[in-house]
Amino acid sequence: MTNITPRAPQPPQPGVYTPVPTFFKKDLVTIDFETQIAHAKYLRDNGIKGLVLMGSTGEAAHLTRTERVSIIEAIHKNLPGFPILAGVAQNCLEEVLHEIDAVKEAGASYALVLSSSYYGPGIKQAAIEEFYTEVANQSSLPIMVYVYPGVTNNIVVEPETIVKLSRHPNIVGTKISHGDVAHHTMIAMSPVTKENNFYTFTGLGQILLPVLMVGGMGTVDALSGAFPKLYVRIFELFQAKQYEEAAKLQFIATRAEELVVRFGVVGIKKMISIKGFGETYLGRMPLNQDVDHSYWAQFKHNISEIVDAESVL
Template identity: 40%
Template sequence: MTVQLPPKGIYSPIPTFFKKDYSIDYESILKHVRYLYQAKVTGILIGGSTGEAINLTREERHEIIRRVRSEFPDPSFKVMGGAIGSCIPDLLDDIQGLKSLKVDYAVVLVPGYYGPGLTKQQGLVNFFQTVADSSKLPLLIYNYPGVQNNIDLTIESYIKLAKHPNIVGCKLTHYNFTLYTLICQNEEIKSANFRPLAGVGQVLVPALATGIEGCIDGLSNVFPKSMLKVFNDYGKGDTVQAAKFQELVTTVNEMTAVLNLLGLKFALNHILGIGEVLHGRPPIDQDIDESVWEKYLPAFEKLWAIEKGL
């Protein structure tokens, strides 16, 4: 039986909020997810890089998911879960836990610890095929060279992996439009059960032009309706309007490119009052440079005014 693909659309990789003692602020997380659910995003990713997964215990990640799924059992609201690590038996155990919590898809980062000198393409193919063979959930490949020692999967590797019945897509968190195009327009991949998603909303319109079918983007945490508008306008054929609105989205997204997940927390606190503290656990426990925030504030306020009217 063919595994169901992630629906096309916009997914929000949610940040993890903490209290002053660095314990998990579940109340703020749930308040944020309510905001996203009401905005009708396609789904969320819990335990990704924006969610500070590497600074959470497995028990904490799973408890966040448990609470979210308990409040939002709607099967049309897709929940992706980050499966952390590159030790295959441990990874499979993590995925088994995600499955028990009613996660829809496991997102697995390309392993990069040993760097491109030791890590060969066939080794990466073997890694994902081995995980997929035994995984209790369908997999999305998370390709983020910036955090994986600049290792990138090649088009040849994607062609092999897209044919695996339990690998249903990828999240491309980079600006390699050559690879976007090769993946989206390759006939072998197009005939497979495989959904390519972008991981950077700054370039959603050009990514859609290559054949990308959705986005897992940090800014959608703050402006979900705006990101959906870009996606839907393009899908309806109104590419001029989509590109025009993309310019404002991209301007604001440059703030998150500089401040990253801490900027998202700051922005969510600014507009929704979410969060007791606006930084993460050490080593990312320092407050943001507010001069960066002030630089982008006019564009931010302009987009927020539009967001409220959508």
């Protein structure tokens, strides 16, 4: 048998990853490190493959670099060996590289990099490709292309661009945080990405099973921060080819994800608070305003459904 040298660096292992929120004390300024660590251990112990720290759910934009690094350091110190994917969202190439160096020193294993997006959809795909190529050429960590139009001025990194980028030895995967399964399919099923051992993850747990069916490797899903066992079980059932059972749990998860769609980061943290984590589910301003409780109550059945499903796993 011919020995094949594996591509290095390797992408994150297939599975479910959680983009964790930043927990604050009741003053909504002081970082609650105790809860941060306890929540991370809870996720690890319930089958989550790794964490995304300082992503959109983590309110990275509301923290200083020193604060971002301190959270990564705390998790890395208390959960040694647990994979950390660090969000990187700067617009300037040099700042992106400085951020990557900082999160690597703090203990991150991968950099999940948003496109430079200040100038919006007027930025051409060729410029996006050049940006990621330059980042990858100089980055001290393996890169994942983070596609999230909702926080990048509606920029979509097109499948053709991602397929081209997959050839770069330091670009190992992508997280796609929009619901176009066609884009997931064109990337995950591409012969080029397969040849280059490039992994596609969806950022939306509500389409986890459909994305797995078209070659995706898992999800980075915020609601898994409250219900890790349910999302892990969907992944396990898919691997076991028990598609009907996986679909039943996917239906429950997708209904519950409507709260994330409607209430955003504060809604995610409110759901996590059901498990007893944190002094408050509010964030730093302007995420310091509570949800509309009458509107929240309309989703009572969605919540009870996923709570019940998780409780028997």
